[in-house]
Amino acid sequence: MAGLVLLGLRVVLACGGDIMRILILGGSYDHPGGVEAFCERSKEALESRYDIRVRHITTNTAYLSLKKLPKYFRGVADLIACRKEKPDCVWLQYVNLPDLSYILIARVLGFRVMVTPHLGSNWKSQSRPLLRKLSGAILSKAHMIALISTTQEQEVNLPDSVPRTLIRTFLPQAILTASPAQTDDRPPVIQLIHSSRLSEGKGSFLVIEIAAKLKEAGYPFYLRIAGGADQETFARLRGMISDHGLADHVEVLGRLGVDAHAAHLRSSDLLVHPSRVDSYPLIVLEAMACSALTVCMELAGARNMVENYGGHIVSQENAVTEATEWILNQTLSDIRNAAQRASIGVRRDYDWDNCATALEAALRECVGKGLLKSSVIKACAE
Template sequence: MAGDLASPTPAHGGPATAYVVLPNDIDDPATPSGGNGYDRRLCRGLSAAGWTIREHVVPGDWPRPDRAARAALAGVLAALPDGAPVLLDGLVASPVPEVLTPHARRLRLVVVVHLPLEHDDEGAALAAAVAVVATSEWTRRRLLDRYALPPGRVHVARPGVDPAPPAPGSPAGGNLLCVAAVVPHKGHDVLVEALAAVAGLPWSCVCVGPLTRDRGFVAGLRRQLTGHGLADRVRLVGPCTGAALDAEYAAADLLVLASRRETYGMVVTEALARGVPVLATAAGGLPEALGRAPDGTAPGLLVPPDDPAALAGALRRWLAEPDLRRFLRRAARGRRRTLDDWTVAATVAGAVLAGAVAA
């Protein structure tokens, strides 16, 4: 990005204002998500960079809005001044091109895509925007492959991460942590099958994440745990934030993520910020989040998604090979030093907004 585009000051010299459209659960502690956390930190970073941020929280079950939710969004957009830069969360924008398109010439619409919905409505909605912000290079490639978007209008602003003290780690490495909403695409059922295959080794697993988004899946997972005799070794503790989540990371030896799909995986960099190695699938943007230490070594292990045998094999290696644990911990602490904070993402987003206004 050119440096002059990052300035939020418009040509007339007054303060720049950006309007941000967010889903209604943005600050709900019962349903924390990477997307909501990203939006909140982006707003904070833009404000720190000099933008005046006007938030509009839209009611509705996004990305499955009913007629009332669509009308509420239409009302928000209609009330905004001509030429205003508007940053919209993709969960709100992508399913409703018919709401966005009437304002496409009047407003400077910028859509943040956390997780592509991958249907025709999304393509039409993104076509109505002057720019798109993707949260990973993998997401950008996915959008460009699927939709006829000009490449120069799709930008990448990867999530940042806050510095954190390194986790001490235990000698045996048996404290496993999974941080993810308990829903099918996060692969908890695959993780349980893998854990059952290494039940003879010493480990315990804490699963942090909302339990209310798919109650049927959670009920089935509990039955699966009971059937394998793992109900006392795998704890589903629900959502954790703040100090409680920090404590879970501090106690962890290994972050385990069995996702079937993932655009980036903020929990990966949150673990690496503490020097905690990662065992994850190679789904979507997870390899991008894992990255490499300065010496080129990977700070974790990647396995194919939906492959409990491969996941079990990697778990067995981690638990049974002290040399591997030492190697991966050293790599994770090296990767820890290379992670970007949130100012980088906010700088990119600010440049995109300023460019949208200039255009």
């Protein structure tokens, strides 16, 4: 009976003309990372709500240069072409100052605009006074700001005139739907992993220095490095590994697919993530969901995660020494037990249905459509 009611509701929604149309703006496909994954997962989660239709357009603002301007203008042209579709809400992912230009364009086109920041206090648009003031002025033109962490209140110049709401980020379904990782199946030597868009800012070279100090201390470990990078970065990483004699201890995996990435996280005990640039590092939550604890550099978002679920924070000034000393002072069983506890909390809080419900509520509030028909559908189905 419940199945028939659910089918009937789907038909009513499909034919009733009250579909909410969302346009997600953000990301650059030639620089895949956390924001791009967030856009893809948000689209998938929203489309599962039956009465929502979603389109995603990349803004192509990552590492913007004269050479890359044509891709940026292509994104602008795609947005302008959406006048015919008339989306109910344009949801912009704000990573850098050029992204904010899309707010002004969307407002000129008459669209409702919700903005989600994906940056912190150390990014140029927030750390430089003139740019910080400019970003706040442009953000004031949005209709709503949806934060993925309360710590962004401390880091980003958010105009008081714009309503704010809290949503959650989306972790990979491959991680959340799989059974919790069994740490008893792992080797008796600690399994370390560093996973990011490999770069100086992400702490990729600091990880090699930490590995070198662990080797000097005679501490047994195995480190995997996952993520994409340019050839110069890969060459520098491999050069450091060779110089420190770490070939038997460190493996460079390169960029991984979702399933392979999840598998490596599930086989790891500790994520080493000394990033200086992540406002709210998604990889930390992914690792915790896979029963891997985390060592992070001092940033508001990372500290919030560690305080909520476990792990360790090191200073930006002395990250290598502090991370090494902390690892040396932990037993493997302590790390694995703490990681199991973290996994329970993250999996509970970041369940996709909970995250999708919070996001839909924010979008409907921005649009002015308060009825959560997806919740009605779920109730009838149950």
